[in-house]
Amino acid sequence: MKLLLIEDNPAMQTTLQRSFERRGITVVPCTDGARALDRWRASVPDVVLLDLSLPGLDGLQVLTLARAEGLRTPVLILTARGTVGDRILGLNSGADDYLPKPFDLD
Numbered sequence: 154m155k156l157l158l159i160e161d162n163p164a165m166q167t168t169l170q171r172s173f174e175r176r177g178i179t180v181v182p183c184t185d186g187a188r189a190l191d192r193w194r195a196s197v198p199d200v201v202l203l204d205l206s207l208p209g210l211d212g213l214q215v216l217t218l219a220r221a222e223g224l225r226t227p228v229l230i231l232t233a234r235g236t237v238g239d240r241i242l243g244l245n246s247g248a249d250d251y252l253p254k255p256f257d258l259d
Contacts, residue, residue: 157198186210
């Protein structure tokens, strides 16, 4: 399985990447919303983990553009934005699931 991890926080990205790789999942890291679509197209991931607060393009912009291009990869939004309104907006923008931070990796 290949996972595209779009997360700009270095500590969070390292923690997530190590956890997934220990489970045998190939991780393609991306730290910038502006580069996220190129990475998405080039890596052809099985799933995308998407933070919303990104430099370049916001995660919702990345998701909206990806869906408009026809990229149908399942997306889990993983973000500090945890209000009900944020969740509804994320899901209505094309995310398959929404997990607010903090969360438990186990």
